[in-house]
Amino acid sequence: MPESLPLIDTDVAGEGPFKAAVQGKMVRLLFENVPSQLATHPFLGGVVVYLFRDIRPHNELIIWMVCLIGILLFRFILYQAYRKNLPPDETAIRWAYLFALTTVLIALVWGYAGVFFFSLEYPAVSYVVLVILAGITAGSFISHSLLFQIYFIFPLLAVIPLSFRYLLVGQPEYTLVGVICLLFVVYISLHAKRAHHYLQQAISSEFHIKEMAERLEDKRQEAEASNRAKSRFLAAASHDLRQPVHAIQLFSEALKGRVADDNQRKIVSSIQSATQSLDNLFGNLLDLSKVDANAIHPDFKNVDLGDMLRRVQDQFEPIAWSKGLDYRSVDTSVYVWSDPALLERIVGNYVANALKYTEKGAILVGCRRREKTVCIQVIDTGKGIPNDKLAKIFEEFYQIGNPERDRSKGLGLGLAIVRGLAKLLDAEVKVDSVVGRGSCFSIELPVANVKTGTIERNGSDLELSSSLDKKLILVIDDDITIRVAMAHLLDDWGCRNIIAGSAKEAERLIDEAGLVRPDLL
Secondary structure (H helix, E strand, C coil): CCCCCCCCCHHHHCCCCHHHHHHHHHHHHHHHCHHHHHHHHHHHHHHHHHHCCCCCCHHHHHHHHHHHHHHHHHHHHHHHHHHHHCCCHHHHHHHHHHHHHHHHHHHHHHHHHHHHCCCCCCHHHHHHHHHHHHHHHHHCHHHHCCCHHHHHHHHHHHHHHHHHHHHCCCCHHHHHHHHHHHHHHHHHHHHHHHHHHHHHHHHHHHHHHHHHHHHHHHHHHHHHHHHHHHHHHHHHCHHHHHHHHHHHHHHHHHHHCCCCCHHHHHHHHHHHHHHHHHHHHHHHHHHHHHHHCCCCCCCCEEEEHHHHHHHHHHHHHHHHHHCCCEEEECCCCCEEEECHHHHHHHHHHHHHHHHHCCCCCEEEEEEEECCCEEEEEEEECCCCCCHHHCCCCCCCCCCCCCCCCCHHHCCCCHHHHHHHHHHHCCCEEEEEEECCCEEEEEEEEEECCCCCCCEECCCCCCCCCCCCCCCEEEEECCCHHHHHHHHHHHHHCCCEEEEECCHHHHHHHHHHHCCCCCCEC
8 A cells, every 4th residue: 555645736735744743634634533533424314214114115215224324434443543643644544544444435325315315296305315425425525625635536436426417317406406506516616626726735834834843942942041141250250350350450550559640540541430430340241040040049137127228228329429419318117028139239229329310409218118029219310211122121231312322331131130139039019200300210128027036137246446557358259360469459558468279378377477366357
């Protein structure tokens, strides 16, 4: 038995890998319609036997009905075997041949009824048989047109013989019925072929779309894997990448104290400014990479919100004053359940963003207590943000009012980091803004249970004197460039220092110097 026949149009399915898949799917759909056919044919056969009970011999009717039931039983067994085997697409055509065989047998049985049960004495009964045959032909229009050659079997063997039987009578009314039957077969066959083409095209498109979706999914996974690899690399290498920048900052600070000429000091200050800008931008990129690489794991605890807002104020209030802005922070005694470091970074980024885009007026930082949550808000009197850009400002590298990409205005990563950190904290960030009046950035967090939780307070219990003169400073760093730079800087500050590359080396140097403990580590 051949593995393939022109049961499908190669111009639709193509000669590639989809041809077998399309053919297999069409055969599969063909068998799925078997249960409805098994119920229809016995019923219609019983109607024919009932109508001809007094016209044809009972033995003939019984044999005819047994043949019909037997063929349907054979088709049912074939259907069950197909479901059990679920053949691959490449061999599905063999099952289509077996299905076609049962269709030939069923058509012959019905064709026999149409020709040999025909009676001029009872024309109404013969018309009923004609209607039944036409109904079966039309009823299988969708299911059998999946494979057009199988569909054409039934009208060819069952309806057309009856049409010629009407034509052979020789009477005008019967001739008209015969012609109508032939036209019906031609008409519905043409539409069946067209339906076959459309069904095959739809199935072929389904496979093409599925393949495209799989390709897109593969590309998406490759892109995500590449992005995660990049993020993991930056997150893992953040210390090594930032060390040279940190060393440049230390060397430039040491150099500034040793340069007397004003012009040279300005050059050093420019170096420091550029290095600080580079450090900030580099730090933001690395922080964002850590978020993307899932390298940050929140440490949830009860956080004193008032204490945290005071630290943010200490950090940013001098910057606000230098720009002529009023910085206001509303004190609070509420505690929230969050990661203290990540939360402080979020609020700090909010405030830094407000300072960047506010030229006059004030920055207000505070919180609103709700039933079970606290909403921390940073409100400014800046330029405001258009409504169509509110959803974009939390995207990476997106900035408003910086088309020239001035690095002094940042890279547009501050709010992207906020979004990533807020996701880690399972918190919601919002922004409301009116152009020309200002913006309000907020984050909502759950209120903490201070009775059972651990209260987090940042800060050191050690109070250092304002002067480092003659103090003994112990520096431990594994990077030799940082150690050399720190030694120069501490010498300029008038400090005594011990510079070590490890804790073990530091212990040895302290023992050799006969010292008990340094003033600062």
